[in-house]
Amino acid sequence: LGKNESSLIEIGLVGEFTDIQMPYLRIRDENDRTRFWLSDRIIQMKDKNGKDRISLELFPGADQEPRIVLADKNGSERAVLGPADLVSPKTGTKAKRPVSSIVLFNEAGNMIWSAP
DSSP states (O other), X not given: OBXXXXXXXXXXXXXXXXXXXXXXXXXXOTTSOEEEEEESSEEEEXXXXXXXXXXXXXXSSSSOOEEEXXXXXXXXXXXXXXXXXXXXXXXXXXXXXXXXXXXEEOTTSOXXXXXX
């Protein structure tokens, strides 16, 4: 495992959320920006500015439920298929949406629609 300075593909080990090392694959563009990331719990595609645009991931937690996240040009979540942690902007109340849900957000990150 290692990195070749002239290579656009990198394979290595990373500790994402803990001290446990996990393998990953990273593909960079000619400007050294990550465009694709693959690890044991996430696949991400990024735009030319390095912002996350689409992710297929296993939601953090004991159940590791799957979810798909679509983001806008700023990297802000705009649509989530699967579990999502939500906070009411008015009350601060926290709620977790189930794996069977679809949630849409506006530019400010506020939920504008969800099902079920």
